[in-house]
Amino acid sequence: MLLTVVNPNTSWEMTTVISSAATAVAGPGTTIRAVSPAMGPASIESHYDEALAVPGLLAEIAAGEALGSDGYVIACFGDPGLQAAREAARGPVLGIAEAAMHAASFLGRGFSVVTTLPRTRGRAWDLAEHYGMRRFCLGVHACDIPVLELDSDPYAIKTVTDICRAALRRDGSDAIVLGCAGMSAWCAQIGADIGAPVVDGVSAAVLAVQSLVTMGLRTGDREEFAAPPPKRYSGPLRDFGMA
Numbered sequence: 001m002l003l004t005v006v007n008p009n010t011s012w013e014m015t016t017v018i019s020s021a022a023t024a025v026a027g028p029g030t031t032i033r034a035v036s037p038a039m040g041p042a043s044i045e046s047h048y049d050e051a052l053a054v055p056g057l058l059a060e061i062a063a064g065e066a067l068g069s070d071g072y073v074i075a076c077f078g079d080p081g082l083q084a085a086r087e088a089a090r091g092p093v094l095g096i097a098e099a100a101m102h103a104a105s106f107l108g109r110g111f112s113v114v115t116t117l118p119r120t121r122g123r124a125w126d127l128a129e130h131y132g133m134r135r136f137c138l139g140v141h142a143c144d145i146p147v148l149e150l151d152s153d154p155y156a157i158k159t160v161t162d163i164c165r166a167a168l169r170r171d172g173s174d175a176i177v178l179g180c181a182g183m184s185a186w187c188a189q190i191g192a193d194i195g196a197p198v199v200d201g202v203s204a205a206v207l208a209v210q211s212l213v214t215m216g217l218r219t220g221d222r223e224e225f226a227a228p229p230p231k232r233y234s235g236p237l238r239d240f241g242m243a
């Protein structure tokens with residue numbers, strides 16, 4: 001099967017990290033196509049970034065549809081454009097926050113999310129509420145490192161590890177959910193260091209989508225998630241109207 005993993009920001013270095021995490025868990029019959037859009041923000045850490053990342057993300061979903069992709073992962077912890085992508089794709093689409101929170105809910109009574117900037121905490125709480133995961137989400141903590149510095153700051157993994165350890169203690173949680181796709185490569189190391197389960201959303205989402213495709217399951221398209229009605233789109237969005 002062909003799975004498209006979209007990093008909805010335009011940082012190719014981060015797409016490489018995401019591609020490695022996805023490929024490491026994919027089954028032998030699964031090909032991972034990791035992409036990032038040609039247009040949009042370099043990183044996503046505000047509601048504004050998130051809104052403007054969505055057109056580029058949807059262009060990548062359209063490209064995946066043309067290539068016959070069987071399923072999709074949106075590899076940003078805000079799960080931008082998730083419902084729109086579900087309308088546009090034939091196969092199942094999962095966001096990494098959605099997949100990570102559900103996976104973590106299997107691992108104990110509650111989890112803590114460790115995200116990037118403090119301003120992204122609200123979105124994580126909103127998503128926990130939206131997904132029915134509020135009961136399991138015991139805390140959301142920020143490491144205060146901008147997304148693109150996760151890769152360039154040699155001390156970032158130590159800072160994130162320390163916050164994960166403190167979050168477990170403060171929240172009384174059983175597991176950690178990493179709140180950024182750019183933290184994927186650190187999952188095993190942080191888990192070993194803090195002695196608790198650490199969930200990376202990229203791996204969780206790839207495996208969940210792979211399972212859905214294997215089961216022959218896709219998004220229901222009887223009403224809300226049917227293809228959007230065709231209409232004229234104008235200006236720079238003129239190519240986005242469904243035919």
Ligand code: 2AL
Pocket residue numbers: 009042043044045075076077078115116117120147179180181182
């Ligand atoms: C993210 C993420 O996963 N990708 C990105 O650009 N921003 N998440 C975050 N909490 O900042």
